[in-house]
Amino acid sequence: MQIYTSLDSYKGPRPVVTMGTFDGMHPGHRALLEKLKELARRENTRAMVISFWPHPRIVLEHDAEKLRLLTTLEEKTRMIQDTGVDDLMIVPFSKELADLTAEEFVDEILVKKLNILHLLIGYNHRFGKGGTSFEQLIPISHTFGFEISQFKHIDVTGLTPSSTSIRNLLLDGRIPEANFMLGYRYTITGRVTGGMKLGRKLMFPTANLEISEKAKLIPPDGVYACVVKVRGTYYGGMVNIGVRPTVSEQMDHRTIEIHILDFDKEIYSEELSVSFITKTREEKKFASLDELRQQLVKDEVEIRRILKLNGIG
Numbered sequence: 176m177q178i179y180t181s182l183d184s185y186k187g188p189r190p191v192v193t194m195g196t197f198d199g200m201h202p203g204h205r206a207l208l209e210k211l212k213e214l215a216r217r218e219n220t221r222a223m224v225i226s227f228w229p230h231p232r233i234v235l236e237h238d239a240e241k242l243r244l245l246t247t248l249e250e251k252t253r254m255i256q257d258t259g260v261d262d263l264m265i266v267p268f269s270k271e272l273a274d275l276t277a278e279e280f281v282d283e284i285l286v287k288k289l290n291i292l293h294l295l296i297g298y299n300h301r302f303g304k305g306g307t308s309f310e311q312l313i314p315i316s317h318t319f320g321f322e323i324s325q326f327k328h329i330d331v332t333g334l335t336p337s338s339t340s341i342r343n344l345l346l347d348g349r350i351p352e353a354n355f356m357l358g359y360r361y362t363i364t365g366r367v368t369g370g371m372k373l374g375r376k377l378m379f380p381t382a383n384l385e386i387s388e389k390a391k392l393i394p395p396d397g398v399y400a401c402v403v404k405v406r407g408t409y410y411g412g413m414v415n416i417g418v419r420p421t422v423s424e425q426m427d428h429r430t431i432e433i434h435i436l437d438f439d440k441e442i443y444s445e446e447l448s449v450s451f452i453t454k455t456r457e458e459k460k461f462a463s464l465d466e467l468r469q470q471l472v473k474d475e476v477e478i479r480r481i482l483k484l485n486g487i488g
């Protein structure tokens with residue numbers, strides 16, 4: 176897949192194009208891109224995805240710092256690449272871009288920069304100032320001389336996946352439902368940083384994970400059963416997200432700590448991916464480290480059982 180970050184750099188044939196933010200790349204997004212490839216094959220040309228970065232809501236909304244994303248730009252790019260489309264055009268989203276009417280956007284970008292052959296529009300996709308609908312785009316496509324078509328919506332057991340609904344499930348700690356709607360396990364990736372070194376004393380050493388993308392959605396505080404990818408190998412894992420009230424006074428310092436099962440190697444500063452399976456309990460303040468240790472032993476039994484049910488370990 177060719178990745179473009181400038182609208183001026185595309186020099187290929189007239190492409191078949193679809194647009195959107197594609198946060199999370201859920202089954203609706205993937206089905207849309209399958210259709211895009213089919214149309215491009217039929218026209219013997221290239222399938223191009225136009226995606227915007229930063230997320231339009233981060234640019235346009237005043238409480239934007241609260242928005243949490245399912246995928247970083249890197250993750251989204253990899254998932255789009257995996258679908259087999261030919262081109263990804265990453266368009267920097269700005270207030271000026273949002274101010275263009277649909278007709279101006281079509282003229283200045285889709286026609287003058289890319290000379291598109293066909294625009295595939297998702298079932299609820301609107302663009303341009305005021306949010307122009309598919310029906311309103313039909314006469315515009317005639318004026319500028321390209322084909323336009325609309326893609327139906329895809330449901331997963333009667334529910335329509337959307338990035339917003341999946342974000343809300345994750346923020347509610349409803350991991351299995353979110354994973355079901357995503358079509359894969361929700362995953363966060365980061366680097367291992369140093370902790371207080373209390374973990375070994377507890378007999379549960381932990382890797383503390385640091386996530387560089389500030390906007391990445393982190394599930395709510397609690398204990399989770401997870402699959403952890405380290406050095407290309409997958410392990411079961413017990414994860415605690417929270418402030419560790421038993422051992423820390425810093426109630427505003429949230430950490431992501433992972434105890435990797437059946438693993439005992441030094442991985443400081445290495446990259447680690449955590450894929451969530453389910454939440455098993457809330458984080459609690461224990462009266463002593465010994466009580467915390469006893470709880471961790473119970474957590475391990477329960478998490479190993481869950482992992483086994485999910486075919487891991």
Ligand SMILES: Cc1cc2nc3c(=O)[nH]c(=O)nc-3n(C[C@H](O)[C@H](O)[C@H](O)COP(=O)(O)O)c2cc1C
Pocket residue numbers: 369370371372373374375377379380381382383398399413414415418419420421422432433434457458459460461467471474
């Ligand atoms: C699966 C798991 C569950 C945890 N649950 C709690 C908890 O309920 N309350 C709490 O205060 N700390 C909890 N912790 C955090 C421990 O207090 C922490 O891992 C320990 O103090 C080691 O910290 P360190 O890595 O900074 O040395 C949990 C850790 C893990 C791995």
Ligand SMILES: Nc1ncnc2c1ncn2[C@@H]1O[C@H](COP(=O)(O)OP(=O)(O)OP(=O)(O)O)[C@@H](O)[C@H]1O
Pocket residue numbers: 194195196197198202203204206207296297298299300326327328329330335336337338339340
């Ligand atoms: N369930 C779905 N089935 C088919 N197409 C979908 C589905 N969900 C989104 N799309 C299409 O995918 C494209 C990209 O959509 P967008 O990134 O806005 O995703 P979304 O999941 O609808 O997000 P949000 O919840 O933020 O509106 C749009 O054309 C949209 O219509």
